[in-house]
Amino acid sequence: MAFDRDLQPTAAVRGNLQFTHSGLVTATYFVEPLGYGLRRGSDKFDVKAAHHALVTSLPDGALLLGIQARLNTLDVLTKMVEGVDLDTCEDYADEVVASFERMRAIGPRTRIHLLSIPVGAGNTGISGLARVWRGSTTAVDATAISRAELDGYAEKANEILSRIGGDFDPVPVPASLFQWLWEHYLSRGAVGDPVAPARAGALDDATAAVFRSAALDEGARSDGNRRLRPSFVPVIKVVQPDFEYRPSYQAMLTPHSFPYSGMVFPGGSEFLTVLEAMENVTVDWAMRIATRSADQVLKNNELNLRRLGDQMDQRDQEVSFAQNTLAAKAQMLGEYNNHFEVNSGESEVSFTTVIAVGGPSREIAMDAVNTLKRRYKRFQVELAAPVGAQVDLWSMFVPGSPPRRAFDDFAHIVPSDMWAGFVPFTTSQVGDDSGPVIGVNLLSGNFEPIHFGIMEAALHDFSASFAVTGELGSGKSYFLKLMAVLVHDMGGQFLALDRSQVGEWEHFAGTIDDAVVIDLADPAVSLDPLRLFDPRIAGERALDSILPLLDLSPTSGAGAAASALLSVKGLAEHGIRSMLDLYRTARRLRGDGELAAEYADLAARLGTIVERVPVLFDPDLPPLRLDAAATVVRSHRLALPSAEELTTPHLYQRLPLTKRLGTALYELVGVAAREAFLSDNGRFGLLVGDEAHHFTQTQVGAAVTSDFSRDGRKHLAAIGLASHDPATDFQGAAHNLVPNRFVFRQRDEVLARNSLSWLGVDLEEAPFLLQVLREETSPPVGVGRRVPEERRGEMFMRDALNRIGRGKVLGPARPDRAAAITSTPTAARQTVP
Template identity: 45%
Template sequence: MKLRQPTAARRHHLQWTHHGGVFATYFVEAIDYGLRQPEDKAGVADAHESLILNCPDNTLLLSLQAPLDLVDVMNRSLDRVDLHRTPDYIKETLAGYKRIAEIAPLTRIYTITFPLGKSALRGEPSARDVAEQLAAAEELLTVIDPESNFRLQPVPEGLLPFIWNHNLMRGSALEHAPHNPANASPSTTAPTPYFLPGILDEGARTEKSFRRSFDPMLKAMIRLDEGEVINSYQAMLTPMSFPPAMGFPGHSEFLSVLDGIPDVSVDWAMRVRRRDRESAMQLNEKVLGKLGVQLGERDTDVGFHTQELRRKVDTLAAYNDSLATNENAEEVEFTTVLAVGAPTQADLTRSIGTLKAKFRRLGIRVDTPRGAQRKLWMMLNPGAPADSVYTDYQHVTATPDWAGFVPFTTARLLDDTGPIIGVNLLSGLFEPLHFNFLNKVLSDISPAIAIAGELGSGKSYFTKTLISIIADLLGQFLVIDRSQQGEYIPLLQSIPGSVLITLDDPRFTLDPLRLFNDPHKARRITLDTILPLLNIPVVSAPGTLLAETLQPEHRAAHHLRSLADVRDYLARQAERSTGRDADDQHALVRAMDAVEAPVLFDRALPPMPLTATATVVRTHTLALPTVDELTLTHAYANLPWRKRLGHTLYELVGLLARDQFLKPGRFGALVVDEAYHFTATTVGKQIVEEFVRDGRKHAAGIILSSQDPKADYASTAHNLIPNRFAFRQRHTTLATNSLEWLGVDIERDAYLIKQLRENTSPPVGRGETVAPNRRGECFIADGRGRIGRGKIFGPAREDRARAVSTTPEQVTI
């Protein structure tokens, strides 16, 4: 049967229909949901209840699943990027575009359509008609969403043809999702879309025998401009029954089932009507009375029909009680249509079976009503006239229970623009994850990042991916590398102008007197780091002597430019002095000679360069103290020299990074892999706190990596790190610690512990290797308090991907 689309005329976001109605359609900005805390989800439900309480009757809620516009994705990746100075980042973005194109991410478009009234339109609407209806729509909008919870934005005129054409080609052809005008600039050269003519064949009778010509399905046929005919096989499902109790949150969000089903494209529409509380309760009393009469007539019978009547009585009584106890509640009548599309009838049959099974697990029975498919299909087109079939399949509930459906939600993560680091797994649509951590300072957000996960889970791979982005975008970073194999060296070799520092075979000095230009800062850092190294108390006589020697005026007068100069000066003074002064000077000289650290006392070594894009400091040969040795006084007093030296050099690198990056100018990041060596020290905690609290002011970031975030990220500063990533952790306690650190409610969502342990980049087989398509999976908490699941990519360029890989090559024995 040939179709007639409902739109007679359209102006702006207004629609005049052939049956005399006028409608206004708006984009709906879905509210962040994901794995957030129950109180946050309750706020989302409250926003939905406010919306439904203010909507006029026959409001249409619509959600379409469409392919994401990849050109828009690439433009978002290049936001605020100087294209003339970042050729490596441009290459990475182009390579990443090809990778995303293979994934074919989707998105959900949410709209809401309000009836404005009747208008007998003859020809085109006049300017006066348009002005009057625009004023009516604006007045209605201030009532419907007064607090802008959903940030309703008028749709462009071209959206209605897009929806119509999408419905005709559902599941069989690709189109790009239209832009929300609030987030995109309209094109002045793009052609105006129009309504394509189409045919709906209910039951696909044109290709079946008469015996099967009443199958509950549709075949949509549409001819494109170039003459190609597209066939789309579709089915309209609707809920037939809901379980008696659908707890919120966790069970009532039945529409969230529609995303994340492989190779199944599903749209949904919901038409809602309201009835005030008093009228609803009066009607319920009448229905209860009729049910009571039926039960009275069957009071002596025992059968399944009697049991069904009692269940209806109990359900209606419970519903009436909810209205009676909540004076703000009203009744909602809603009809829901789930539209499934596929390129072939076999694919459609498989998709329907998958959907029914998904809803069956929730206790919801959905079906494809025979003979009503065409009418239900029309409901997904804004402005379609009301039909009795919508009443046939409607359900009734109270507004607080309807709000528990939370239809307008999203599982977005991270940022709207910036480099693409992976895809969103929680939403099921594989939208790209943009992470604009370099530009977070422009939004007054800390660019600090913390990562957790077991060995081999992907922490270092992700860290190296982030710092390669920093290098490509003209920032700089300093990495403390503890690995024996020097896992950051290949990446270093791929970045021009990089610096490698090995502390046991140094080419540069870490002498604080030579690295820090401010003499007061150099004195303070030297006393804080070198005195503990020499095992000399600050308040002792030798400690006081060194403090006096390092006074800026004294250093300038005696030309003390390095620790080696200080050592030689004290030796000369000891030869000339007598008594207690000589003893103190000899004590300091002997302690310095005992350290045997050329990286501190060799004046021939040049200072470490501070302008290099990439600096890697290898500390694998350093003997570092344990947490107990650092925190227990008696253990710290007996630390061997090598551990004292390792501890001092570790702190000096952090202090140098602080001085290098915590100042206005070029973005810089301190990267600490296996962070417990760093965060266990007093100086390390102080440096982390300064990067977290003040990095935003100075365009500086910090990237920390740990196996146990509860133990290693325990300070106040760590709690302020907004961007958190938890990779696989198979140890139960550590998995629990990781999820709690992200902000997950473990008691309510205990099942996520198993997800992190067993279904996050799971190793399989004898070699316990992770399949390539499962690598990089993790849980994410972002700066907006959202929690979700994602899959992290490495660099898209092959050369850079090889440079960041940490998987060792297979060794043949």
């Protein structure tokens, strides 16, 4: 199995600078991939433009890498606890511990994007250092490299990065990444494949790297199959002397040809996305780049055209197909030349792409190879596994590797504009950089955890408010309860309005310490705004809710009388401290003065509801206090108007008193939560409303939604809303200011279109997503039309950075928490008074 190639070129490492035996010096960087996923076409063209600037600025020999590796579970847990004091949040600490085993079982992966660029020729003395590949484990002493030399290489690298721009946010890799890459390549897809390093902290910033020795057995001859020559078998068996029992079987693939007619962007050119969602194997890609300017291309085209003309002259008397072939080549060359003449900023890109498939056995690796070949046929891309060139292509993944013949043999030449359509540095990641894990990413195929840093968003100047839509039984309420329990466990508080007849939120709150449940139809507390709020704002808050309830205009006679009584001056002058005092004062004033008639009208209107609404007029009830960890307000026995009644003027004018009353109480709960949560009390507050139109379609509710969306980040607060139809319910602030959006199953076509449009998806560009949402998102199956356990919680989402993806909500990792938000009591078990 031995061979005499030096496949590890590194002689010394200083930070992200690599010095090779051949004298080449490279600088390697982490690259931040650009959000792609399900974004609109206009956004994708911006991503293409960034890649165009990248490729036209890269020096010849630049290496682009996309390395797939298992996520480090401890890194996931570290992100979960960022900003949370686990000493005071024991419930959340238990959730994090329970998440450890769940993450290990899921086995999420990620793709690390790297850029390695040559920055000069190093000290020739380095080439005489001991060869690391030959089994030496002695670290190379890099102290001979002077500071002036290092500064010169760094300056050259910064000059290149400056031309590229900041779209990809390049960050220098630590020195030990070179060792990590090497160990990953030797164990690709096998048992010893190391977990992915985090951008910071997972690897030590050493000044040298120690590389394991290994043998690359092309053709896997050591397996005993000697009937086939190694050059006929496109597979490499990588064996490490210290780990012979866990070899890695790898195959190197490269595009043999691309579609003759080109690849349409977006949607047809992103051929590297095919590599995701491969089971049981690890798939990496590498792309080596060389560019030529438009002037060079035009000069070469002239020379090539002259040669074609000479050949055509030599064959002008010949009757054969060759004449037609030469004419076709001349036409193509003319079109190619015209492209560069018209686009002065263009350049020509020569690129070699290698796709590495690694697995624990030869059979698994070759099955994956055949799967990839079938997938690429849909792109009209012919994928080849060149026999005899496997080791050469394998070496292209190693930064600093010298050019080999295979790199040129399998190179393709395209204009830089076409190359930019490949958009290799992209990601389908959604969610936040930290926070609790709410689910896994389905769009990327790697099942990366989706973090939702609802309590951290304010610290990063983002709104933590969110909205959910979906049909009945799709998972909206489950998700709302998930977010509520996470907020509670992380030390926050929440208030939820429970409209369900069976009291699912009341049942859920029963599992939380310090929870308060309030029934507005049988109140134990008062929502009297004059008792709830500070006297400076109490009258204003009362007016906002009472005037619509009494069908009064603030400028009408009785409305003006109420406004005068509820002013700060009026409250003090008449000693009004409660709604009952307001009623008594109006009755007392109805027989005196110029406004006697107006006070009489106001007293009469108030008199119709005094006895009906103890939650507003009973002075013996204590006022609502929102200092509990969890508050559930049951409104199931309130009559509430529909969204149509709230948005249609003539229907709103005919609303019965019971529905006006229900709306007023609903609004008062929201206003009370706003006053309590949008204050600097040092505790995060979440207001949850499952009937979104009552918060978005009324003046007071819209103001509450707007205040939470705009100012929640300043005061550690957020609002969570749910609806069946976002086109009707999520207007105004709920549409413009709520950044985090979730769409669960919606089988109705109209509502599904409304949901995807609200999410930001352009169905003209991606019409297939409508079918995915209606038929392939948590689909009910079988005789009972139930959703299988493994398919529950599937959804589309849009995060605070406007990235759109598809995921699956996991729910709490703690069994007791999962049971609390999953189980819903039946009506028969409820004792409704």
